[in-house]
Amino acid sequence: MFRTCLYAGVFMKRIIKIIAVLVAMAILIAGFGKLLWSQKVATFIASYYELQGVDVSHFQGDIDWEVLKDQGISFAYIKATEGSGHVDTRLDANYQGARESGILYGFYHFLSLESAPETQMENFMAAVGEYEMDLVPAIDVEWYGNMRDNPPDKENVLDTLTKMVSLMEDEFGQKPVIYTTQSFYNKYLKGADLGAYMWIRNVYFYPVQDFVIWQYTDRAVMDGYTGQEKYIDRDVIKLEDLEKIRLKE
Structure with a gap:
């Protein structure tokens, strides 16, 4: 009798574990489904x-730009530089x-938090200074390296970014x-008062803050x-916002 009860107890524990695993899998599948659904909504x-x-x-x-144009693409931001020394190999x-x-x-510049804004701006201008451009430059500031595990100081981020914004506005007048x-x-x-227009990457939901450009997917x-x-x-831009970021003569 004791052994029968013991076996029954072990059996029930196994059943409970199986049920728990199935529930966890169902939650994960449901979560993944919601994720895919939100991307479709965006x-x-x-x-x-x-x-x-x-x-x-x-x-x-x-890139065959004519083929992109035939698929409805009317604007593009092209990576130019990163930090104080890197130029994208496909820039020209x-x-x-x-x-x-x-x-x-x-053109956009990927901002480094380990390099002076002044030398980063020099790198950017050396790369694109002779080029014509239709849209104002963009500064890409985001997570990179091990920043998520070791987040940088907020004051350092804002100081570097606002200096870069100021340098670009001084150079281009916008x-x-x-x-x-x-x-x-x-x-x-x-x-923060950044003195710039926002380009928000949100591939799941419509951004709640003010923006002029929305990157709605990175999986096209x-x-x-x-x-x-x-x-x-x-990315998308509202027609009424285009003039805000057109580079004036």
Whole structure:
């Protein structure tokens, strides 16, 4: 009798464990489903924007800009530089291709928190200073390296960023654009007077803060590029906001 009870107890424990695993799997599947659904919602909302765009770097490899244009792309931001010494290897090719296609384009700089804004601006201008451009430059500030595990000091982030914003405004005579992710914005930029237009990456929901550009997905697949990265970032701009970021003569 004792053994029978013991076996029954072991059996019930196994049943409970199996049920717990199944419940956990169901929760994960439901969560993943909600995630996919939210991405579809973001893409659906973005489809109603008048101006559809992309942002690109060397990861997209050789780009046929006419093919992108034929798929409804009307603007693009092209990676130019990073930190004080790096220039994107596809910068010139992307510049020439976008310019010849008639797509509106601008350039972005990936901000380093380990380098002086002055030398970063010198790097940016050395790379694009002779180029024509339709849209004001953008500063990309986001998580990189091990920053999520070792978050930098907020004062340092804002000091570096605002100095870079000021340098760009002095050079071009207009506010630049700040690209950032929703989580980075919430931790560092929310409530700060940055003196720039916002470009928000939120691939799940419609951004709640003011913005002029919305990156609504980083998982788009299109024809027209042959790089190691099969995905391409997609962005949108409201027609009424375009003039804010057009570079004046």
